[in-house]
Every structure is written in C-alpha cells, then in structure tokens.
Amino acid sequence: MSARETEQQPRHSDYSQRGCPVEASLELIGGKGKGAILFHLLEGTLRFNELQRRLEGISQRILTKQLRDLEECGLVHREVFAEVPPRVEYSLTPKGETLRPVILALMEWGKAHAFDILQVKNSA
Amino acid sequence: MSARETEQQPRHSDYSQRGCPVEASLELIGGKGKGAILFHLLEGTLRFNELQRRLEGISQRILTKQLRDLEECGLVHREVFAEVPPRVEYSLTPKGETLRPVILALMEWGKAHAFDILQVKNSA
DNA sequence: CAGCATCCTATCGGATACTG
DNA sequence: CAGTATCCGATAGGATGCTG
Numbered sequence: 001m002s003a004r005e006t007e008q009q010p011r012h013s014d015y016s017q018r019g020c021p022v023e024a025s026l027e028l029i030g031g032k033g034k035g036a037i038l039f040h041l042l043e044g045t046l047r048f049n050e051l052q053r054r055l056e057g058i059s060q061r062i063l064t065k066q067l068r069d070l071e072e073c074g075l076v077h078r079e080v081f082a083e084v085p086p087r088v089e090y091s092l093t094p095k096g097e098t099l100r101p102v103i104l105a106l107m108e109w110g111k112a113h114a115f116d117i118l119q120v121k122n123s124a
Numbered sequence: 125m126s127a128r129e130t131e132q133q134p135r136h137s138d139y140s141q142r143g144c145p146v147e148a149s150l151e152l153i154g155g156k157g158k159g160a161i162l163f164h165l166l167e168g169t170l171r172f173n174e175l176q177r178r179l180e181g182i183s184q185r186i187l188t189k190q191l192r193d194l195e196e197c198g199l200v201h202r203e204v205f206a207e208v209p210p211r212v213e214y215s216l217t218p219k220g221e222t223l224r225p226v227i228l229a230l231m232e233w234g235k236a237h238a239f240d241i242l243q244v245k246n247s248a
Numbered sequence: 249c250a251g252c253a254t255c256c257t258a259t260c261g262g263a264t265a266c267t268g
Numbered sequence: 269c270a271g272t273a274t275c276c277g278a279t280a281g282g283a284t285g286c287t288g
Contacts, residue, residue, distance in 0.1 A: 012167045015160070016180030021234025022159035022227055028238050030154045032281070035146035036139070043136045048250055056140030059282055064251065073241050085249045086288080098237060103146055105229040110145025113222060114152050117197050156261070172270055183262055188271065209269045210268080 025102065028073055033058045034066050038096070038103050041076065045091040075099065149226065152197055157182045158190050162220070162227050165200065169215040199223065 017023055029035060036055050040046060046054075052063050067090060070076035075096035081087040092099075141147055153159060160179050164170060170178075176187050191214060194200035199220035205211040216223075 012164050013178055015163070016178065017157055017160045017182055018180070020160040020163055020179075021232075021238060022163040022230045023157070023234075024238035024242055025230040025234040026150070026154055026159045028241060030150055033141055033147070035150045036141045036144040039139070039144055039146040040136050052250095054137055054140060055144075056142070058141050060251075061253095061283090062281060065281090073245065075241075080250095083249095084288095086251085088250060095237065099233065102229045102233045105226045106146045106149040108145075109223065109226045110147075110149040113219065114145060114148035117152060117199075118148055121197065176270095184271075185263090185273095186261055189261090204270095207269095208268095210271085212270060 028075075029099070029102075031066050031069065032062060034070065035103070035106065037063075037066060037070065037090075038075070038092070038099055039107065041090060041092050041096070042100060042103060045089050048088050048090070051090065070096070152199075153223070153226075155190050155193065156186060158194065159227070159230065161187075161190060161194065161214075162199070162216070162223055163231065165214060165216050165220070166224060166227060169213050172212050172214070175214065194220070 015021065029038060033055055036058075037051060040051060040054050048063070048067075051067075052058060052060065055063065067076060067078065071078050074093055077091045077093045077096075079089045079091070081089070139145065153162060157179055160182075161175060164175060164178050172187070172191075175191075176182060176184065179187065191200060191202065195202050198217055201215045201217045201220075203213045203215070205213070
C-alpha cells in the first residue's frame with residue numbers, strides 16, 4: 001500500500017470556522033469588487049481606469065484598496081510605467097491564475113442561480 | 125448551423141460589478157460563516173448546536189442570522205421538531221446542493237493556497 | 249491617469265441577558 | 269436546545285478634494 005493510499009482525508013468536522021478552507025478562500029476573494037476584478041483579469045491585463053469602467057459603481061478608493069490587497073496576497077501583479085500620463089497595468093500572477101477554476105465555478109453558479117435569487121430578494 | 129452554435133458568449137467586459145455573476149455568487153455565500161456552514165452541510169443534516177460547535181467561534185446571534193439568510197435564499201432547509209427539548213435540523217435544499225462544485229472548488233483552493241497566504245498575512 | 253488623505257456613515261458582528 | 273432582544277464597537281465602504 002502506497003503512502004498516498006494511506007493518507008487520511010480530514011473529516012469536515014475537523015474544520016472549525018477559522019480553519020475551514022472554504023472560509024479561508026472567501027476571506028481572500030470576498031471583499032467588495034474582488035470577485036469582479038479577478039473575473040475580468042482572467043481575460044488578460046487591464047489598466048486601472050479600464051477596470052474601474054468595467055466594475056461600474058465601485059469607488060476609486062475601494063478599487064485601489066482591493067487591488068493592493070490582492071497584490072499583497074500575491075494574486076495580482078501591478079506594473080507601473082514611468083510615462084506621462086502615468087500608466088499602471090494589472091494582471092494575474094501565476095498564483096492568481098490558480099484561482100481560474102474557482103472563479104469559473106462561481107461564474108457558472110452565478111449565472112445559473114445567484115442572479116435569480118438576488119432578483120427575488122431585491123424585489124421583496 | 126444549430127441555434128446552440130450561434131449563441132454568443134457574453135464577453136467579460138459585458139459584466140459590470142453589479143452584473144458580474146462572480147460577484148453575485150459571492151454576495152450570497154460571502155457572509156461570515158456562510159462558507160463554513162455550507163461546507164459542513166455538504167456532508168448531511170446538522171442540528172443548530174452541532175453547527176455552532178463545528179464553526180468554533182461564531183456567535184449564536186450571527187449563526188442564526190446567516191442560517192436565516194441561507195434559508196430565505198432557498199439554499200438551506202430548516203426543520204423544527206416539536207419536542208422537548210427542541211430540536212432543529214438544517215440541511216441543503218436541492219438548490220443548495222447545486223453549490224457543491226463551487227464549495228469544493230473553494231475548499232481545494234483554500235487547502236492549496238489560501239491557508240498559506242493567510243498565515244503570511246497574519247504573521248506580518 | 250492613477251492615485252492619496254480626510255471625513256463620514258452604514259452595516260456587520262460580538263457580548264450579554266433573557267425565554268418558550 | 270435553540271433561539272430573541274438589546275446594546276455596543278469595529279470596520280467596510282462612500283464622497284469629496286487634492287496631486288505627481
């Protein structure tokens with residue numbers, strides 16, 4: 001029997017709230033606009049203003065803050081070009097790319113169910 | 125050419141922040157403890173106290189609130205048994221079950237990356 | 249263009265006490 | 269056991285004005 005076969009999967013009951021991997025992920029990508037930022041960056045590099053335009057309704061201060069958060073976590077790369085006017089480009093790091101299946105899962109479920117649920121909630 | 129083949133996928137740029145399906149999903153499952161609640165309910169029905177014990181650290185008030193939220197969204201089923209002492213059981217609805225791939229994706233990424241990132245962040 | 253600084257408010261979530 | 273009610277502090281996020 002290989003080592004791999006003897007590995008025990010932890011039971012769900014082994015995960016408390018702080019130790020729950022689902023909760024840990026949500027803590028990192030759950031801030032306002034972070035999901036949308038990552039979603040748009042899946043398609044490629046974007047400048048600050050282009051991101052803000054696509055997120056429609058996010059304040060500049062918060063967009064900056066969330067981008068800094070994601071950069072600090074090593075998920076987003078920020079590249080500043082020494083030009084006038086200034087140009088700053090944002091893209092996913094390799095670690096950020098590992099989020100692709102997660103973001104896609106959230107997108108699929110969002111289109112299939114979340115939209116409808118929110119519609120009902122907000123009209124109630 | 126079939127109708128299916130002529131369907132256009134919306135470009136990412138078509139999704140503003142409020143209209144972003146990723147953001148919509150996060151809005152529904154992003155509250156404190158909601159990720160962990162859904163994660164634990166994937167394994168089956170749980171009573172209120174058992175959930176609180178597993179989430180370790182969540183206040184009773186918030187656990188109640190999040191469960192009511194999820195119930196209102198149609199993701200969680202709440203069943204009250206007319207006994208003394210009272211017994212209330214929580215489980216996923218069929219709609220809640222559709223979250224399984226999403227929660228599993230968040231779990232996998234959490235174990236592979238989120239734990240490490242949070243560790244570094246919190247020690248800094 | 250891509251921000252930073254400041255101020256302000258609303259919502260989130262914790263603590264505690266009480267109850268059918 | 270599984271809540272509800274009340275009060276409270278923390279913080280997330282918005283609005284505005286200024287700048288290299």
